[in-house]
Amino acid sequence: MQNLLAGIILVLIAAIASLQxxxxxxxxxxxxxPGMVPSALSAFVALIGVCLIVTWMRGHRSGTGRWPTRGPLFILGAAVVFGLIIRPLGLAVAGPxxxxxxxxxxxxxxxxxxxxFAVGMTVFCLVLFKYLLTLPIPVAPWLIGY
Amino acid sequence: MEDLFANLSHGFAVAVSLENLFLCLIGVVIGTLVGILPGVGPIATIAMLLPLTFNFDPTGALIMLAGIYYGAQYGGSTTAILINIPGEATSVVTTIDGHQMARQGRAGVALGTAALVSFFAGTVATVVVAALGEPLTRVALLFGPAEYFALMVLGLAFAVVLAQGSLLKATAMILLGVLLSTVGSDLETGEERLTFGLAELADGIDFVVLAMGLFGFAEILRNLESPESRNVVKAKIGRLLPNWEDFRQSFMPMLRGTGLGAILGILPGNGAVLGPFASYAVEKKLAKDPSRFGKGAIEGVAGPEAANNAGAQTAFIPLLTMGIPPNAVMALMVGAMTIHGIIPGPQVMTKNPDLFWGMVASMWIGNAMLLVINMPLIGIWVRLLNVPYRLMFATILLFCAIGIYSVNNDPSDVLMTAFFGLAGYVFIKLGFEPAPLLLGFVLGRLMEEKLRQALILSRGDFATFIENPVSAFLLLLSLVVVVVAIVPAIRQKKEEALNS
Known part of the structure; x- marks a missing residue:
């Protein structure tokens, strides 16, 4: 399954890229x-994808292992939440x-x-990034205006 | 020779300014820290701390980032010896005999030897970097587009060959990296390419976003899956300084390891990872009693550790002289240089001599600092190994998020990083290694530019790459490297070496 999936993904990426x-x-x-290099590269990527599918068909069927969803969902979800609220609500909310x-x-x-830990870490980051390194990251625009 | 001393003393004058000394110290301490903590790599750390350097001048910033890199090599050995987990890929070999020494109650001697030989190797490698810097830069300035293109092909060929796992998949990753680098406006016509009409992609994909997604986020996801099993050696660390007998046994392996590591480190495409393996193999072959290896032979620590550190240092040569990063960490240094407005390449040495020589000199200072902080502080580092991952990953994630946001003050960067984190996770699950992708991405733009220039100069004739002796040689070498790797017998050896 691993090589089959890998091959399909490569072919898909190549198809999207060459369409673009x-x-x-x-x-x-x-x-x-401007189009030559991207098109040529997509063709090569697709070719490798096909090769991987062929190796799968010829019997190299190593498994893909477990695919837990909990980790990706909450880790990437946390980053997305941070990205969405950092501007309007600031680090004071987005951090914790x-x-x-x-x-x-x-x-x-x-x-x-x-x-x-969430509270302590946020305070630490505010002191470090905002006040020591003076990065222009919003702290709490809704409360103190910046 | 006189030039060398003049340049080095100029470098030292730059590097010993109070600010630069301080940044160097911060760099090596943070580096040691991330090297020790398993699951936090130097790539993610440098990407994470990039925004910290925005307020510094470029020289100071790069001194600190370089310190993180070679500091991590030191720290990685500590983890390898004490808990049998390589903190970094290059300390895999150290786990074999280093951990055995620790089990025999000689952890202190193993750690002390590792620190001392690393310092020696670092000192030699600093001189090598300084000595080769000028002549190689002169060569690089003579390179036309065809030669440059061929050189980058060679670098990518090495990256494919040295990657773990399937060659086919590594090649796919390189090509995908180059493909991703074409996103954004075309370098000649300014037309938007592969942007899906998104304004965020018009300037191309930000390097930090890609690196943090593929390494920072994806690494957290991978670590969360494998439950922690750390068995820190509970036995006493014991004395740190090797005695006369240890010293006698380590001396020649140290010299050989330094030489091997320094040479392999210069190779494009992450030759540095080979150093420790090569050194271990050589020592085992030369030993009077090879059966001692794997049972706590001090040569098995001294040689590879020297090779590891020498390679880490000489890996800067391709970056500083030609502007071609040999591995993912160096690719990140390119990103850092660009953010600070410096275009990597042979002109760095002439246009920014302070940066070039200051950085070279700071490497030696950094190595000296590592020796001083590592020996007495080992007790504290050991205690750090007990920080639970459940608190660590949240901290890493928060630092990453703040870091990414701060690069462009753009929240959409954070969202895009999450996307690449997902992509990186899927790739790892499917047996793709993300490091070659990053390398392809960094070299991609320059490669396309040089390819197009070369073909304009030759009026569309591909023969230009073969008629030019230098590029013909480099391309032939790339071909040989790849063909040799496909030969089954060698392939098996490589897999044994990389997986042992």
Missing amino acids: ASELSIGTLRHIG LLVVVAAFASHETRWGEILA
Whole structure:
């Protein structure tokens, strides 16, 4: 299954890329246009994808292992939440929220500990990034205006 | 020779300024820390800490980032010796005999030897970097587009060959990396390419976003799946300084390891990872009693550790002289240089001599600092190994998120990083290694540019790459490297070496 899936994904990526590149002019060898390199690369990627599918058909069927969803869902979810609220609500809200959402990803989480940790870490980051390094990251625009 | 000393003393003058010394110290301490903590790699750390350097001048910023890199090589050995987990890929070999030494109650000697030989190797490698810097830069300045293109092909060929797992998949990753680098406006016509009409993609994919997604986020996901099993050696660390007998046994392996590591480190395409393996194999072959290896032979620590550190340092040569990063960490250094407005390449040495020589000199200073902080602080580092991952991953994630946001002050970067994190996770699950992708991505733009220039100069004739002796040689070498790797017998050896 591993090689089959890998091959299909490569072919898919190549198809999407060459579709996007199809509107660009290929040019000539003497004067390469913007479309040539992306199109050529997509063709090579697709070729490798096909090769991988062929190796799967010829019997190299190693498994893909487990695909847990909990980790990816909450870790990437935490990052997405952070990205969505950092501008309107600032680090004072986005920071602790990221830690708490991410904590759902691990079954070892102890909630009392993580809440205290979320607050402490956010304060630490505010001091470090905002006040020591003076990065222009919003703190709490809804409360203090920046 | 006189030039060398003049340049080095200029470098030291730059590197010993209070600010640069401080940044170097911070770099090596953080580096040691991430090297020790398993699951936090130097790539993610450098990407994470990039925004910390925005306020510094470029020289200071790169001194700190370089410190993180070679500091991590030091720290990685500590983890390898004490808990039998390689903190970094290059300390895999150290686990074999280093951990056995620790089990025999000689952890201190193993750690001390590792630190001392690393310092020696670092010192030699610094001189090598300084000595080769100028002549190689002069060569690089003579390179036309065809030669440059061929050189980058060679680098990518090495990256494919040295990647773990299937060659086919590594090649796919390189090509995908180059493909991703074409996203954004065309370098000649300015037309938007592969942007899906998204304004965020018009300037191309940000390097930090890609690196953090593929390494930072995906690494967390992978670590969360494998439950922690750390068995820190509970026995006493014991004395740190090797005695006369240890010293006598380590001396020649140290010299050989330094030489091997320094040479392999210069190779494009992450030759540095080969150093420790090569050194271990050589020592085992030369030993009077090879059966001692694997049972706590000090040569098995001294040689590979020296090779590891020498390679880490000489890997800067292709980056500093030609502007071609040999591995993913160096690719990140390119990203850092570009953010600070410096275009990597042979012109760095002439245009920014402070940066070039300051960085070279700081490597030696950094190595000296590592020796000083590592020996007395080993007790503290050991205690750090007990920080639970359930708190660590949340911290890493928060630092990553703040870091990515701060690069462009753009929240959509954070969302895009999450997307690449997902992609990286799927790739790892399907047996693709993400490091070659990053390398292809960094070299991609320059490669396309040089390819197009070369073909314009030759009026569309591909023969230009073969008629030019230098590029013909480099391309032939790339071909040989790949063909040799496909030969089944060698392939098996490589897999044994990389998986042992």
